[in-house]
Amino acid sequence: MKPSVKNTGKANNRDKDVSQPIQTATPQVVRLIKKTSRRQRRNIIAFSAFIAPNFILLSIFTFWPIFYSLYLSFFKWNMISPIKKFIGIQNYSSLMQDPIFWKVLKNTFYLAAGTVFIKLAIALMLALLLNRRMRGRNLYRAILFSPTFTTSVAVAMVWGWILDPTYGLFRVFINSIGLRSPNWLTDVHWALPAVIIVIIWRSLGYDMVFFLAGLQSIPKDLYDAAKVDGASRLQLFRYVTFPMLSPTTFFLTIVSVIGALKAFDIIAIMTDGGPLNSTNVFVLYLYQNAFEWFKTGYASAIALILFVLIMGITLIQTRLSKRWVHY
């Protein structure tokens, strides 16, 4: 989603009109130029005043933190003591040898992979079903979308209760197909899948809405042309719908991967990274290091790696969305 920055040029053509008759230096023109520069000066003042609140806040709370994190990542500091001890790249080298950090990376990868495919497939199917005029369309859409807007802490608690291995609602379904319910959140092998289920449930509607918008932007004549050529319904999907949706699919994949990198709320409440770090993810590990163990420098190194990863993915997205996405 690279926003275009065009059409600002014509925003203020009054200034252009004034600056045109400079060829002849009559006193009138001199006066005009003076007026222009006064206006320019006034504009600069007004512009600065208008953007000041935003840029001051962005500088303090968004841009500067990147540099400060980089700085802190070379120190050993507990956030309270006035002394920061310079230790060079030691934080980074111990991160590389930290088995939990590698586990966190692996978990984040599984979380991304586990959510993306299933979620996008179901979301696309639902969008295809909803993509027609029918009764109750808005209601379906609203229900399917509602988890996205529901407070994540509450969501995590409800799901914790549903997945309860003894009294949980999920056990009913698991038992009804003849299986024994695992101890979801306390089992090293099942905790991450449980988290994935909740995250799919929560963000399914979001992806569906994007697919719906994508479907509606496909020109109808493409279908008509394909039908004239005798394409079956499956072929219509394979050769028209799916390729035409590739920008949406690509965008949602990126959003989901970045979402996995940023995941915190649901995991913090449901498992707090456990058992045995089997659900620990990037932001949670960052939080634990920074605000539970007060290893500020170490946590800053994690933050910086997170920044580089997200930045990299975003740049790949803007690069590749032009090349990979084809119509």
Add this chain to the structure above:
Amino acid sequence: MQKYRDQKMRRKHRLPERLLTHLFLIAASIAIGLPFFWMITTAIKGPTEVNIFPPIWWPEVVRFDNFVTAWQTAPFGRFYINSIITSSAGVVLEVTIAALSAYAFARIKIRFREVLFMVMLAAMMIPGQVALIPNYVVLKHLGWINKYQGIVIPHVSSVFGAFLLRQFFLSIPSSLYDAAELDGLGHLRTLFYICLPLARPVVGTLTLYLFIAKWNSYLWPLIVTNTQNMRTLPVGLSMVRQAEYAIGPEHLMAAAIFVIVPVLIVFFLAQKQLIEGIASGAVKG
């Protein structure tokens, strides 16, 4: 006549397919809605009805007093006040800041404007999670830990809102701006009397979206508050949960309902606006 028959045939042909579509969608809606139902039905069960398997779908006696008990397990009234204050103040500030920047980038022409615009957009690539530690350090220096301004101020800068509103301001015909200038309106008054009233639908969607996002936010309020009376609802709720064994799941679900009810009301009242706003890329997710 022939055409009419065709139409009738087609409709007949489509009936089972339509039913099937509805069937699928109803099944999906139930699957998505079930956790909500389960939250409600658990919240009105008695203590013995909660701990049985297989679970019962509806309690024999509806126990509304669970809500009273849940409300008393923690200062939920205070949490509510904190959440309302921080969310509302945050939304008002962020929308104002967004509108000011948007107007500047749309209507005030100066040199390097495009460069500054790109700088602003670049901020969108920096996730807030990366800035947690530096922001905390800054707030500590300012003495804003456990203060409303500490919860609110670090998250009221606006990139996407500014971008969105700028697009809208650019689409307003320039004759209107000329008329405003002729009437002697300055930039600020043009923004408040011409641009914002015209942008009301966009501003409305943005406001609701931001309100929900701020109401739900957990990580930042968790970090900058450490006394119970400064906690917002999500943080307070998560603290109640740590005493899970002291209170039953029925009370926990009742407490969860306190938190999500305002959000769900806002969502269902404005669902069309919000969903379509998101779908058209109007609001970043």
